Amino acid sequence: MLNPTRLSLRMQWPEAFYQRVLSRLGLEAASFFTVLDTEPVTAVNLHPLKFNAPMTLAEIPWNPYGRILSERPAFFLDPWWHAGAYYPQESGSQLLAAVLEQLPVPEEPIMLDLCAAPGGKSVLISNFLQGRGALLSNEVIRKRVPVLYENLARNGFANNAISNLDPKELGNCTELFDLIFVDAPCSGEGMFRKHAQASEQWSPDLVEFCALRQQRILSDIWPALKPGGFLVYSTCTLNETENEDNLRFLLQQADAEAVDLKFPTSWNIEPGTAPTACWYSWPHKTGSEGFFLGIVQKRASGDKGILEKPISLAKINLPQQWLSESAPPPHVRHKEQPALMNAALASLLPSLGTAQHGIQHAGTPLGEWIGNKFKPAPELALSLHLRADCSLPLNLSQAVAFLCGDGVLPEAETQGWYPLSYEGLGLGWINHLGKRSNNAWPRAWRIRQRPSGGVPVPFWQP
Numbered sequence: 001m002l003n004p005t006r007l008s009l010r011m012q013w014p015e016a017f018y019q020r021v022l023s024r025l026g027l028e029a030a031s032f033f034t035v036l037d038t039e040p041v042t043a044v045n046l047h048p049l050k051f052n053a054p055m056t057l058a059e060i061p062w063n064p065y066g067r068i069l070s071e072r073p074a075f076f077l078d079p080w081w082h083a084g085a086y087y088p089q090e091s092g093s094q095l096l097a098a099v100l101e102q103l104p105v106p107e108e109p110i111m112l113d114l115c116a117a118p119g120g121k122s123v124l125i126s127n128f129l130q131g132r133g134a135l136l137s138n139e140v141i142r143k144r145v146p147v148l149y150e151n152l153a154r155n156g157f158a159n160n161a162i163s164n165l166d167p168k169e170l171g172n173c174t175e176l177f178d179l180i181f182v183d184a185p186c187s188g189e190g191m192f193r194k195h196a197q198a199s200e201q202w203s204p205d206l207v208e209f210c211a212l213r214q215q216r217i218l219s220d221i222w223p224a225l226k227p228g229g230f231l232v233y234s235t236c237t238l239n240e241t242e243n244e245d246n247l248r249f250l251l252q253q254a255d256a257e258a259v260d261l262k263f264p265t266s267w268n269i270e271p272g273t274a275p276t277a278c279w280y281s282w283p284h285k286t287g288s289e290g291f292f293l294g295i296v297q298k299r300a301s302g303d304k305g306i307l308e309k310p311i312s313l314a315k316i317n318l319p320q321q322w323l324s325e326s327a328p329p330p331h332v333r334h335k336e337q338p339a340l341m342n343a344a345l346a347s348l349l350p351s352l353g354t355a356q357h358g359i360q361h362a363g364t365p366l367g368e369w370i371g372n373k374f375k376p377a378p379e380l381a382l383s384l385h386l387r388a389d390c391s392l393p394l395n396l397s398q399a400v401a402f403l404c405g406d407g408v409l410p411e412a413e414t415q416g417w418y419p420l421s422y423e424g425l426g427l428g429w430i431n432h433l434g435k436r437s438n439n440a441w442p443r444a445w446r447i448r449q450r451p452s453g454g455v456p457v458p459f460w461q462p
């Protein structure tokens with residue numbers, strides 16, 4: 001649908017951007033600008049273990065869990081979203097799923113998502129790992145950490161930690177990661193359709209500024225990549241300066257080689273300019289927002305060993321009644337709540353050395369002892385290691401009421417803490433007091449705008 005508030009295709013984009021696209025795309029430029037003038041497409045990435053409803057929505061060819069929606073629903077009113085059953089993510093970014101499928105990484109890889117907030121790529125990576133290996137999701141801007149944490153807590157795996165560090169500090173963790181994702185801050189040309197302010201803020205100077213910042217980020221983090229490891233570089237912008245040129249910079253400056261992948265031609269993913277192997281999802285070709293991605297591999301020098309550090313986290317005893325048999329053993333970090341961590345994450349943390357001070361969250365918190373009573377953590381209800389048969393089921397209106405912070409009172413045999421579930425997915429906790437209950441869904445995660453006109457219909461139902 002053409003946007004009637006935009007009158008002239010020629011006038012609405014910054015002139016320098018318009019001219020560059022024209023010279024790059026030639027005759028295709030007209031369809032590019034026409035698509036930029038339509039409403040953005042809404043897409044979701046389904047959780048491979050949590051989403052369990054039959055549906056017939058259009059698939060995204062490069063991600064078996066990607067779906068296209070016909071309109072944008074109010075996700076924040078949907079208990080399935082709160083329970084981590086899916087993550088709204090534009091389709092081009094989901095190309096990362098096809099990259100992960102093709103890269104030859106170890107069975108238990110140690111991965112870093114360097115520029116991670118709000119967490120779309122981390123959720124996708126975490127869904128790929130499904131609890132294998134470890135994923136450190138880093139965000140340098142502190143106030144963006146809570147949303148990142150919220151999204152990963154919903155995902156429910158115990159192999160994830162979150163840090164708030166400058167890339168340089170993580171770069172000191174020499175040769176630690178098998179795979180590093182740099183989804184770099186960029187000039188955002190690929191977001192012009194979705195966010196009007198992206199084109200208002202754009203300028204040729206911004207492109208130059210971003211390119212230099214990206215080079216600094218790449219140089220800073222490069223030492224942290226293991227020999228033989230892969231660095232996946234992506235942006236949501238469409239210019240060579242921030243994209244191909246930065247991959248060339250890496251190939252010239254570092255001991256690296258480009259990694260070529262194969263995507264079916266029917267996907268319409270376009271190669272970038274030579275000599276590096278890299279790809280674009282152009283809006284007029286794929287329907288997505290603009291997205292760029294390239295991969296380099298660090299040559300195996302063979303002379304530096306991979307740092308193996310002993311696990312130094314203390315194991316402790318905790319109430320086990322809520323944990324499934326698959327749950328990894330709980331660990332405690334200094335001054336932190338006990339948390340479920342798989343072995344790879346538990347050994348990654350000490351390997352970070354001095355960068356450990358930037359860790360904000362690690363694993364799935366279990367809760368805390370208050371006197372002789374254990375208060376479970378909200379994240380445990382969202383965990384995939386919660387025992388399936390210990391929760392009290394809610395219907396849709398009860399689930400929405402709970403997510404709004406109301407006291408709900410499902411039937412329970414005894415008083416005490418209970419996890420609640422909706423459609424079999426763990427949601428949050430109540431302390432059942434017999435005639436009333438205390439709602440322990442975190443204030444910051446609550447639905448703030450109550451649904452008007454009843455509870456929402458799930459978007460996948462026809």
Ligand code: SAM
Pocket residue numbers: 114115116117118119120121122139140141144167183184185186213217236
């Ligand atoms: N990967 C995220 C996702 O999929 O949801 C989006 C990342 S966004 C494109 C880029 C991120 O880089 C932002 O969260 C931003 O705060 C962060 N950032 C900004 N400046 C940075 C810097 N100098 N070093 C590292 N990250 C930076």
